[in-house]
Amino acid sequence: MAIVDLVINTQHPLQAVPPDWPGGFWWHWLFFTVVLIVFVLVMVMAVIYIERRGMGRMQSRLGPNRTGPFGIFQPVADAVKVLLKENIVPTNADKLVHWLAPVVAFAPALLIFAVVPFQNGALLADLDIGILYVVAISSVSTLGIFMAGWGSSNKYSLLGAMRNVAAIVSYEIPLVLAVVGVVLIAGSLSMNQIVLAQGIPFILLQPLGFLIFFIAGCAEINRSPFDLMEADSELVAGFHTEYSGMKFAMFYLVEYAEAVAISAIITTLFLGGWRGPVLPPWLWFIVKVVIVFFVMVWTRTTLPRIRIDQLMAFAWKCLFPLAVINLLITALQVLTLSQDLIWVMIPVNIAIMAVLVLLWSKFFKLGWGRVEV
Amino acid sequence: MTIETKEMMLRTEPFVLNFGPVHPSTHGVYRMRATLDGEVVLDIEPVFGYLHRGIEKLAEQRTFTGFIPLTDRLDYVSSMSNNLAYVMAVEKLAGIKVPERAEYIRVIMAELQRIANHLIANGSFLNDCGAYFTPFLYMFREREKIIDLFEMVSGQRLTYNYMRVGGVSQDIPDEFLPALAKFVKQMPGKVDEYDRLLKQNEILLARAKGVGIISKEQAVNCGISGPILRASGVKWDWRRADPYSIYDRFEFDIPTASDGDCYDRFRVRMEEMRQSLRIVEQAMKQIPAGPVRAEVPHIVRPPAGEAYVHIEAPKGELGFYLVSDDSIAAYRCHVRPTSLINLTALREMVRGWKIADLIIIFGSIDICLGEVDR
Numbered sequence: 001m002a003i004v005d006l007v008i009n010t011q012h013p014l015q016a017v018p019p020d021w022p023g024g025f026w027w028h029w030l031f032f033t034v035v036l037i038v039f040v041l042v043m044v045m046a047v048i049y050i051e052r053r054g055m056g057r058m059q060s061r062l063g064p065n066r067t068g069p070f071g072i073f074q075p076v077a078d079a080v081k082v083l084l085k086e087n088i089v090p091t092n093a094d095k096l097v098h099w100l101a102p103v104v105a106f107a108p109a110l111l112i113f114a115v116v117p118f119q120n121g122a123l124l125a126d127l128d129i130g131i132l133y134v135v136a137i138s139s140v141s142t143l144g145i146f147m148a149g150w151g152s153s154n155k156y157s158l159l160g161a162m163r164n165v166a167a168i169v170s171y172e173i174p175l176v177l178a179v180v181g182v183v184l185i186a187g188s189l190s191m192n193q194i195v196l197a198q199g200i201p202f203i204l205l206q207p208l209g210f211l212i213f214f215i216a217g218c219a220e221i222n223r224s225p226f227d228l229m230e231a232d233s234e235l236v237a238g239f240h241t242e243y244s245g246m247k248f249a250m251f252y253l254v255e256y257a258e259a260v261a262i263s264a265i266i267t268t269l270f271l272g273g274w275r276g277p278v279l280p281p282w283l284w285f286i287v288k289v290v291i292v293f294f295v296m297v298w299t300r301t302t303l304p305r306i307r308i309d310q311l312m313a314f315a316w317k318c319l320f321p322l323a324v325i326n327l328l329i330t331a332l333q334v335l336t337l338s339q340d341l342i343w344v345m346i347p348v349n350i351a352i353m354a355v356l357v358l359l360w361s362k363f364f365k366l367g368w369g370r371v372e373v
Numbered sequence: 374m375t376i377e378t379k380e381m382m383l384r385t386e387p388f389v390l391n392f393g394p395v396h397p398s399t400h401g402v403y404r405m406r407a408t409l410d411g412e413v414v415l416d417i418e419p420v421f422g423y424l425h426r427g428i429e430k431l432a433e434q435r436t437f438t439g440f441i442p443l444t445d446r447l448d449y450v451s452s453m454s455n456n457l458a459y460v461m462a463v464e465k466l467a468g469i470k471v472p473e474r475a476e477y478i479r480v481i482m483a484e485l486q487r488i489a490n491h492l493i494a495n496g497s498f499l500n501d502c503g504a505y506f507t508p509f510l511y512m513f514r515e516r517e518k519i520i521d522l523f524e525m526v527s528g529q530r531l532t533y534n535y536m537r538v539g540g541v542s543q544d545i546p547d548e549f550l551p552a553l554a555k556f557v558k559q560m561p562g563k564v565d566e567y568d569r570l571l572k573q574n575e576i577l578l579a580r581a582k583g584v585g586i587i588s589k590e591q592a593v594n595c596g597i598s599g600p601i602l603r604a605s606g607v608k609w610d611w612r613r614a615d616p617y618s619i620y621d622r623f624e625f626d627i628p629t630a631s632d633g634d635c636y637d638r639f640r641v642r643m644e645e646m647r648q649s650l651r652i653v654e655q656a657m658k659q660i661p662a663g664p665v666r667a668e669v670p671h672i673v674r675p676p677a678g679e680a681y682v683h684i685e686a687p688k689g690e691l692g693f694y695l696v697s698d699d700s701i702a703a704y705r706c707h708v709r710p711t712s713l714i715n716l717t718a719l720r721e722m723v724r725g726w727k728i729a730d731l732i733i734i735f736g737s738i739d740i741c742l743g744e745v746d747r
Binding site for chain 2: 055058059060061155156159163224225227228233234235236300301302303304305306307308309310361364366368369370371372373
């Protein structure tokens with residue numbers, strides 16, 4: 001990271017432009033592409049280790065501890081095991097679609113990182129429409145998952161894929177509405193500008209937005225309690241039931257790369273990105289990503305899964321109205337309040353969130369969902 | 374001008390999804406063919422027999438004592454109760470009186486087995502709900518202690534083969550009662566912990582409350598027994614209705630619920646664990662000294678006749694019907710399997726619910742394939 005520091009230090013700290021690498025655009029592109037791929041792969045291994053060990057601890061067992069000190073080579077062992085497996089394609093599968101699906105699912109997970117700032121200005125492309133790009137790209141992985149479900153010619157896979165499409169189409173809306181709140185306060189769509197605007201982390205100014213984004217984000221990437229697409233107790237393994245070998249490894253990679261991506265976006269939008277005292281910025285960024293991911297592991301070990309109709313109802317009857325109200329309140333605050341009053345808004349917004357969430361939970365009824373047949 | 378609405382609508386067809394015999398949530402090798410309309414379950418058709426071993430027929434070729442290990446393999450997560458029901462049937466057939474101490478040991482074992490079984494039932498039920506193994510492993514942590522106790526007395530950890538005609542195979546070791554006292558002291562706190570963690574869990578309530586209802590009348594008509602029957606509001610328990618062994622000496626309540634949904638079954642099992650602990654605690658204090666086995670020859674030869682014995686096994690009424698023709702083996706042995714009969718109401722419970730509900734309703738019935746197929 002010394003090179004990154006060198007690059008960054010040549011600029012003014014608040015000047016948010018991509019680092020001017022000697023040699024121009026292509027050197028910059030090559031350098032960050034390599035950094036991003038290495039970062040994603042290493043982070044995926046790290047979070048797999050954190051998840052398996054963390055879940056082990058939470059479930060009153062040890063977790064993997066045989067490969068290397070504290071089992072840190074477990075992800076490597078997993079990867080080697082999976083890569084050596086035979087690649088089985090079902091007879092009736094649509095071969096091309098079945099083969100292409102993991103690639104289509106993996107590409108967007110990697111592409112998201114292009115606009116995520118690791119420290120001030122250190123990102124592949126500081127797009128003016130950064131967050132819009134993230135929202136657009138992240139929906140593409142749905143296509144890969146649906147291709148996997150369709151191409152496998154397996155009913156479990158198809159059901160999982162159908163659920164996935166339904167869920168993502170629904171959860172995209174509260175997700176985007178929660179982002180708009182942040183964009184209104186920051187006044188920019190650029191990820192780097194959003195971080196620079198966070199004198200106070202936006203989680204304090206936008207607690208409800210954070211909650212909606214976190215929940216919808218979990219639903220987008222199939223993390224528990226919204227992991228209906230690969231619900232192991234219902235659909236065996238959902239869309240990747242028929243995958244083995246390298247292609248399964250790709251899906252495994254996608255799952256965790258997406259988790260890292262959504263953690264990185266949450267970090268950037270709500271937790272102040274790379275900002276923080278003492279530690280170097282990129283380390284702050286990684287620490288925050290790991291913390292967000294840890295919360296996801298925590299919810300996964302704690303909560304049961306919800307049902308598909310409850311999932312849809314939750315998106316449309318709970319998250320969507322709350323996101324709209326949040327957007328309205330944020331817009332009013334941005335319009336009427338000056339920058340000096342920003343500290344006052346923290347307790348007010350937290351109170352608004354508490355009231356709204358409690359109010360909405362009252363509407364929740366139990367024991368519905370049966371269809372007369 | 375009217376538009377034919379029927380033609381405008383997208384025509385969909387129900388499709389058949391095959392659950393099992395190899396599926397993570399069929400609790401063994403149960404298989405059902407589910408007819409689905411999208412996510413909605415229209416109908417299910419169970420397919421039995423993947424674990425059929427002909428245990429009832431095997432009883433005819435073995436001595437009465439030699440059949441005891443096979444009863445372990447019926448409902449293999451509550452072997453002690455199977456042992457108990459079978460040896461009670463043989464004792465009834467041969468008219469054998471069981472010593473006092475043996476009766477107490479049997480009751481302690483049966484009640485510990487009930488706790489162990491309910492721990493598995495609730496743990497795997499929550500696993501079916503999608504709580505990724507956490508409650509399952511928490512409950513296995515406690516079950517482990519019960520298994521340690523069983524290992525102390527029988528040397529086995531799953532198929533105990535502990536009861537004998539006329540008593541139990543051996544006396545409890547000296548360290549058993551202190552270990553049991555420690556367990557009885559710890560366990561209520563653990564049950565409270567599960568209650569705190571799960572009772573008001575919003576997602577669990579949303580998933581289980583009002584789902585898979587079976588009414589009082591339906592439950593009785595289907596011959597359902599055990600926690601499922603009691604969750605539907607029928608206060609029926611063989612330990613009270615026909616006190617076998619020495620159950621009339623203990624104070625305990627029969628927990629019931631009113632709705633008959635998955636959540637109630639879960640709650641009833643939780644409560645039953647508490648009641649079982651009460652029984653164990655009382656039995657532990659009252660246990661007398663003395664022999665643990667009546668003077669019974671190794672090869673029992675009951676007089677010709679027949680006997681039926683039912684006990685309240687963890688999953689419900691478990692019955693053994695034995696016919697003797699005055700030989701060393703049973704002429705006919707029939708098991709009244711709890712799981713199989715409880716399963717008969719599954720279709721009524723799941724119709725109209727979603728696939729995810731099918732799984733949790735099935736999980737809440739708590740079956741064991743070893744007993745369904747025999």
